[in-house]
Amino acid sequence: MEQNVITGMYETLGISQKVLDFAADIEEQLKPRFQEIDERAEYNQLKVIHAMQECRVSDVHFSATTGYGYNDLGRDTLEEVYSRVFHTESALVRPQLMSGTHALHIALSGNLRPGDELLSPAGKPYDTLEEVIGIRDSAGSLKEYGVSYRQVDLLPDGAFDYDNIAKAINDKTKLVTIQRSKGYDPRPTFSVRQIGELIAFVKRIKPEVICMVDNCYGEFVETIEPTDAGADMIVGSLIKNPGGGLAPIGGYIAGRKDCVDRASYRLSAPGLGKEVGASLGLNQPLYQGLFLSPTVVAGALKGAVFAANIYERLGYGVVPNGSESRHDIIQAITFGSPEGVISFCKGIQAAAPVDSFVTPEPWDMPGYDSPVIMAAGAFVQGSSIELSADGPIKPPYAVYFQGGLTWYHAKLGILKSLQQLVDDGVVSL
Numbered sequence: 001m002e003q004n005v006i007t008g009m010y011e012t013l014g015i016s017q018k019v020l021d022f023a024a025d026i027e028e029q030l031k032p033r034f035q036e037i038d039e040r041a042e043y044n045q046l047k048v049i050h051a052m053q054e055c056r057v058s059d060v061h062f063s064a065t066t067g068y069g070y071n072d073l074g075r076d077t078l079e080e081v082y083s084r085v086f087h088t089e090s091a092l093v094r095p096q097l098m099s100g101t102h103a104l105h106i107a108l109s110g111n112l113r114p115g116d117e118l119l120s121p122a123g124k125p126y127d128t129l130e131e132v133i134g135i136r137d138s139a140g141s142l143k144e145y146g147v148s149y150r151q152v153d154l155l156p157d158g159a160f161d162y163d164n165i166a167k168a169i170n171d172k173t174k175l176v177t178i179q180r181s182k183g184y185d186p187r188p189t190f191s192v193r194q195i196g197e198l199i200a201f202v203k204r205i206k207p208e209v210i211c212m213v214d215n216c217y218g219e220f221v222e223t224i225e226p227t228d229a230g231a232d233m234i235v236g237s238l239i240k241n242p243g244g245g246l247a248p249i250g251g252y253i254a255g256r257k258d259c260v261d262r263a264s265y266r267l268s269a270p271g272l273g274k275e276v277g278a279s280l281g282l283n284q285p286l287y288q289g290l291f292l293s294p295t296v297v298a299g300a301l302k303g304a305v306f307a308a309n310i311y312e313r314l315g316y317g318v319v320p321n322g323s324e325s326r327h328d329i330i331q332a333i334t335f336g337s338p339e340g341v342i343s344f345c346k347g348i349q350a351a352a353p354v355d356s357f358v359t360p361e362p363w364d365m366p367g368y369d370s371p372v373i374m375a376a377g378a379f380v381q382g383s384s385i386e387l388s389a390d391g392p393i394k395p396p397y398a399v400y401f402q403g404g405l406t407w408y409h410a411k412l413g414i415l416k417s418l419q420q421l422v423d424d425g426v427v428s429l
């Protein structure tokens with residue numbers, strides 16, 4: 001196909017020649033990076049297919065159960081597929097795990113008992129966990145159940161503070177929680193290898209400690225997962241990476257059988273565990289989403305790398321930077337002004353297949369100390385494996401951008417964001 005046919009389509013979608021030329025140059029230079037991303041996706045695709053073949057996945061697994069959901073073959077086999085992909089003894093993969101926060105809450109509260117201590121050796125965990133743990137007082141928190149919490153902050157350069165981690169581990173330390181992704185913090189995301197080193201260090205001091213990794217946004221970014229590097233349990237959301245954009249709800253906990261079993265007794269009831277929980281016809285999109293996940297993650301990663309390079313070239317601060325290796329799908333861009341954040345989010349919204357006609361505005365979201373603007377035109381509410389961006393309207397005026405079910409959509413979103421910044425007079429090319 002002639003190049004100008006595609007160019008014409010971009011023009012139809014409101015992208016100027018100037019923006020296209022600027023981006024084309026950058027895309028050309030990213031070819032080797034994109035090839036690396038494709039190779040990892042190829043490996044991960046094969047890994048998922050192999051697991052499905054080993055489990056003899058068949059169309060009988062896609063039928064719905066209702067009520068108690070006893071003997072739900074599709075559910076049980078999906079959990080075996082997850083176990084094989086993540087190389088674990090067991091997994092809990094359920095629509096009844098309502099979000100990433102819920103899955104983390106179940107994993108923690110299922111495995112901690114009154115008098116135990118939880119340790120975060122990698123700084124403050126994700127915002128929503130503050131209330132789960134009781135860092136911010138909250139009804140039903142682990143703190144209310146007599147579980148204490150200790151945290152060791154990262155060193156100023158983002159490295160683990162091994163001396164203080166060693167000092168923080170004590171008789172009560174039962175579970176160590178490590179968040180792989182930076183989430184919405186400015187720190188770097190940890191590689192699986194770094195996480196493995198931290199786990200090995202903790203286990204040398206206290207071998208029986210349960211090491212749990214919050215794997216949100218990290219699945220299939222590398223060819224290994226934290227469970228390949230010593231983690232006893234990994235936890236994530238199905239409306240992020242492993243749901244591949246098709247899972248309409250759900251979360252997973254994969255790991256050592258005793259850890260997953262204890263989580264299952266918390267999710268359902270002591271004595272019931274994994275035996276109950278009807279899949280209600282959701283098995284098929286959960287399987288198919290996992291099948292698509294490696295390529296969907298690759299598209300999102302290309303989008304993140306492309307955005308980093310575009311905005312780095314324009315002189316904005318980007319984390320990760322345009323050339324460093326990636327360990328999650330999140331890209332932070334610091335605009336330094338409210339206008340930059342707002343224009344960027346408007347552009348992302350305008351590129352969406354759903355709700356492209358609405359204009360995002362900053363609003364006072366519960367739980368945040370400044371107005372927040374969000375762009376999301378998603379098929380699944382709140383899904384952040386779909387192209388989405390959000391930014392608090394406060395210094396340093398950064399947006400966090402992630403997802404894109406296809407590279408082409410992620411690319412359009414970034415071109416639209418740049419076009420909006422140009423049209424609003426924030427950027428001149």
Ligand SMILES: *Cc1c(COP(=O)(O)O)cnc(C)c1O
Pocket residue numbers: 099100101102126128179180181182183214216217237
């Ligand atoms: C998204 C996320 C969570 C919470 O997941 P929700 O589905 O939004 O509840 C927890 N930890 C990290 C690192 C995340 O990115």
